[in-house]
Amino acid sequence: MEWILLILSAILLPVFPLSWLFNRLVDTAPGCWGRALAILVLPQLGILLIYTVPTVPLPTSLERVILLLVLFTTLFYAFRALSVREVTIWTRLMASSGLTLDWILVAAGKNVHGVQIFALAWSLPAALLLVWAGLLRQRMGGAYLGLQGGLATVLPRLSSLMTLTALALVATPIFPGFFALLQVFHLLAVSWLWPLLILLLLWGWNIGRFLQDLLFGSYRGEPMEDVSYGLAAGGFAVLFLFALSTLIWSGTWTGI
Amino acid sequence: MDTLAIIIPFVPILSAVLLLLFFRQQKAIAARISVLATLLTFVFSLILLTLYIGNQVPRVEQLGSLWGSIWLDPLSLIMWAFVSGISLLVHMYSVRYMIEEPNYPRFFAYLDGMTATILFMVSAGDLITLLISWFLVGVFLYFLLGHDTDRPAAGRYAxxxxxxxxxxxxxxxxxxxxxxxxxxxxxxxxxxxxxxxxxxxxxxxxxxxxxxxxxxxxxxxxxxxxxxxxxxxxxxxxxxxxxxxxxxxxxxxxxxxxxxxxxxxxxxxxxxxxxxxxxxxxxxxxxxxxxxxxxxxxxxxxxxxxxxxxxxxxxxxxxxxxxxxxxxxxxxxxxxxxxxxxxxDAIGDARRNDGVPPDPLYVSVVERRPAKPSRLPWWTAATLTILVPVIVLSLSHFVESSRLFFEQGVVILLFFAWVTGAQAVFAAHKMTHTNPWQLMGGILGSFVLVVLGYTLISYYFVDFLYSPSASARLFQSASIGVLSYDVLVIILTLLFVGGWALTFFADAKDWGRNLSQRWQGMYLAMYAFLSRELYLNDFYVRLSQVLLSWSRRLNVWFRWS
Structure with a gap:
């Protein structure tokens, strides 16, 4: 029973190779709002399941295996996201890369609330980005970046929202992902830190490619209507509050 | 002093927020607010630096419980004054230069954001503040460099x-x-x-x-x-x-x-x-x-x-x-x-007047001046080239700071300063002039002034930034074994003297025109190597292409999930 619960948790809080199922689950959710809800809720369910396993915190023998799998998963998905230009897929892969780090907190014996908050550092921006991707698809027929450049000029509000949200997803300060990553650094031994450094490099590369395809170039397609001021203000407000939560509760995010 | 120190880095932040929230469409007001904020930052920084010189007590101001501390030490305060000064110049220049560009207020908001981030970076009193500001400088720079989003090249280089x-x-x-x-x-x-x-x-x-x-x-x-x-x-x-x-x-x-x-x-x-x-x-x-x-x-x-x-x-x-x-x-x-x-402006001037010096024949025929102005005798120039810089530099450093004069780092620095000074005097000798003594006198006078000013100011900096014991420890830490040090000095001397000799003979004997086929090939290969910037960017581009193709293959194998 414990193993089944752990396997189910590894699907919902993605760890390779079960992370493939997590990605399929998110992808099959209906519409952008459904996908956003899935990426918010599934990891939280996974965390609750983990903490129903009686052997949590995990035994030391299992910790090392999980650590290896988690670090592989996070690098694997970040590396794969490099060549993706479709915003929904990119978001899924990047979220998988970040969410898997939750297992390090589980292995370190952190309490359930700390782990749940940690998961939000990636699932909340991912959910927002999935919504923005849906809005982009409504206007362009697809959320594929790089075919039509210069969205910053034609869709200034939507592209600003996408830019900020993507920055939050790749752990840019002052968003919570940055502080959550500090916590992971803090929990690992020095000899295990190098994969995290590669991860930071891959995330940096990812955001560079994402923004280059999103913002730069000349748009030559049909005229498009940007998102409304109200929606943009709402999106910015959510991101602002998200960042503000870091400034107020830095200790919670960093675990220091 | 405490309140002022906490206010300073937040002034540009406030300006950036105001510009982004309320003045996105009002170019003139946005520019004025931004310049005024930077001016205030600069003035406050100068006031703080002056106050510090008065009492000389470093301290740390804590803004948050975990991170967000500002370390008010001589380094932070000097850097604050410098950064805000440069930022003010750039702001003032941008007011007219960027006026035709789209997103003018946003540009100023990013400049303000960058200024604030650098102010936090140079005064960070804890590791997290340093990391955050170090990180954010890269983010702001990306958006500043990529300000013109219509140009794909801007995005590529950003x-x-x-x-x-x-x-x-x-x-x-x-x-x-x-x-x-x-x-x-x-x-x-x-x-x-x-x-x-x-x-x-x-x-x-x-x-x-x-x-x-x-x-x-x-x-x-x-x-x-x-x-x-x-x-x-x-x-x-x-x-x-x-x-x-x-x-x-x-x-x-x-x-x-x-x-x-x-x-x-x-x-x-x-x-x-x-x-x-x-x-x-x-x-x-x-x-x-x-x-x-x-x-x-x-x-x-x-x-x-x-x-x-x-x-x-x-x-x-x-x-x-x-x-x-x-x-x-x-x-x-x-x-x-x-x-x-x-x-x-220089490019504009060059379009109007190319500034190319007239050749001797033109001077002789058209301007009716002596075709070949004289130079100093070579032995006079050589003596001046070698001796004057070494005497001026050694004397000035010895007078100012005799206690550090025999540190390895100081000797190496003096060595490089001598090479630079000698190069300047040598270049002056190569220039033709109707009155070569006047030319050489001007160069030597300027050299003495520069060295004296540089020595005085740099030693003032040493005293302001570091205690004498800290300075000595740093020089000691940078020192190496006597034998290695002597070998290093000999190699450097040979390299520089060899380089000068090579330059001199290549010029005197016109080697450029008399290169053999083999040397010509090497020369061209070297030129290509340098002009392609050591092929480093080509290597990085190729490496990233290979990695991206592997990433694509993995995505196909795993069906994008």
Whole structure:
């Protein structure tokens, strides 16, 4: 029973190779709002399941295996996201890369609330980005970046929202992902830190490619209507509050 | 003083927020608010610096419980005045220069954001604030360089800068975590106190923790200051707006020198990173200057000149002359900012008057002046070239700071200063003039003035930034064994004398025209190697293409899930 619960948790809080199922689950959710809800809720369910396993915190023998799998998963998905230009897929892969780090907190014996908050550092921006991707698809027929450049000029509000949200997803300060990553650094031994450094490099590369395809170039397609001021203000407000939560509760995010 | 110190970095933040929220459509008001905010920041910084000179007590102001501390020490205060001064110049220049550009208020908001971030970076009193601000400088720079989103090239080169910066962020992350894990504290002053109390108490993989951290900090500084192998992005930042190039080359690129100085209390006890910095800085200075000489574009030439200057700055840090590096970065910042901001005018002037000196035949026939103006006798010029710089430099340094005169770092610095001075005098000798004594007198007079000014100011900096014992410890830390040191000096001397001899004979005997087929091929290969910027960017582009193709294959195998 414990193993089944752990396997189910590894699907919902993605760890390779079960992370493939997590990605399929998110992808099959209906519409952008459904996908956003899935990426918010599934990891939280996974965390609750983990903490129903009686052997949590995990035994030391299992910790090392999980650590290896988690670090592989996070690098694997970040590396794969490099060549993706479709915003929904990119978001899924990047979220998988970040969410898997939750297992390090589980292995370190952190309490359930700390782990749940940690998961939000990636699932909340991912959910927002999935919504923005849906809005982009409504206007362009697809959320594929790089075919039509210069969205910053034609869709200034939507592209600003996408830019900020993507920055939050790749752990840019002052968003919570940055502080959550500090916590992971803090929990690992020095000899295990190098994969995290590669991860930071891959995330940096990812955001560079994402923004280059999103913002730069000349748009030559049909005229498009940007998102409304109200929606943009709402999106910015959510991101602002998200960042503000870091400034107020830095200790919670960093675990220091 | 406390309240003022806390206000200063928030003034540009307030301006940025106001511009983004309320003045996105009002160009004139946005520019005025931004310039006024920067002016206030500059004035407040100067006031704070003056107050500090009065009482000289460093302190840390805590803004948050975990992070967000401001370290008010001489380094922070000097850097605040410098950064806000450069930022003010760039703001004022941008008011007219950027007026035709779209998103004008947003540009000023980003400039303000960048100014605030740098202010936090140079005054960070704890590891998290340092990491955050170090990281955010790269983010703001990306958006400033990519301000013109219509041009794909702007995005491409902004990305190059961003990814190199990210490479430089990684060692700093690791360094920060090593310090936190081993010294159990986030506060930089406290960590430095603990290191000073027991420099080798903490060991990791056969070396002391400060030695590892020193190497990591040095690598982070190399990436920010465009040292060799991590320099490919620097010349391409010219693709951004000119004010951003000026800010970049006058301020942001100096972050490496600042980082060395910030961690100077640690470098007093670990010399390995300083030796690495000396070698890397030396190679960068030579390569940067060589690349500068073959450029045919003014701004790119200035870009490579920055690379060479950064090499010198890092080399100074490697020699233990940390305050000299601060003085260098400030002096370089102001002269490079003025060069960039004046580059447009220079190009305009060149279009009206090419400035090419007339050849002797033209002078003789058209202007009716002597066709071949005289030069000083070669032995007089040689004596002046070799002796005057060494006498002036040695005397000035000996009078100012005899206690440090025999430190290895000082001798090496004097050696390079002598080479530079001799080069200037030699170049003056090669210029033809109707009155060569007048020309040489002018050059020598200027040289003496520059050396005296530089010596006085740099030694004032030493006293202001570091205690005499800290200065001596830094020079000691940068020292090497006597035999290695003697060998190094001999090699450097041979290299410079050989280089001068080569230049002299190549010029005198016109080797350029008489090269054999084999040498011609080598010459062209060397030119191609330099003009393709050592093929480094080609290598990085190819590497990224290979990695991306592997990423694509994996995605196909795993059906994008």
């Amino acid at each position: 990305f190059w800068t961003q990814i190199t910066y990210r490479v430089g962020d990684l060692p700093l992350w690791l360094a920060a975590f090593l310090l936190f894990k081993y010294y159990g504290c986030l506060s930089l002053p406290v960590i430095f106190e603990r290191i000073a109390a027991a420099p080798t108490a903490m060991q990791l993989w056969g070396m002391s923790v400060p030695a590892w951290v020193g190497i990591l900090v040095a690598i982070a500084a190399f990436a920010r200051s465009a040292q060799i192998l991590l320099h490919g992005w620097l010349p391409y930042t010219m693709d951004g707006p000119t004010p951003v190039s000026a800010l970049m080359h006058a301020g942001i690129v100096n972050a490496g020198g600042f980082l060395f100085n910030r961690f100077a209390p640690m470098f007093e006890y670990t010399g390995l990173a300083l030796h690495i910095a000396f070698v890397v800085g030396l190679i960068t200075a030579v390569v940067g200057s060589a690349l500068m000489l073959i450029q045919n574009d003014v701004k790119r030439s200035l870009g490579y000149s920055t690379m060479g200057q950064m090499g010198f700055m890092v080399m100074e840090c490697g020699l233990g002359a940390m305050p000299l590096a601060v003085f260098h970065l400030i002096a370089h910042g102001f002269f490079k900012a003025s060069l960039f901001l004046g580059a447009g």
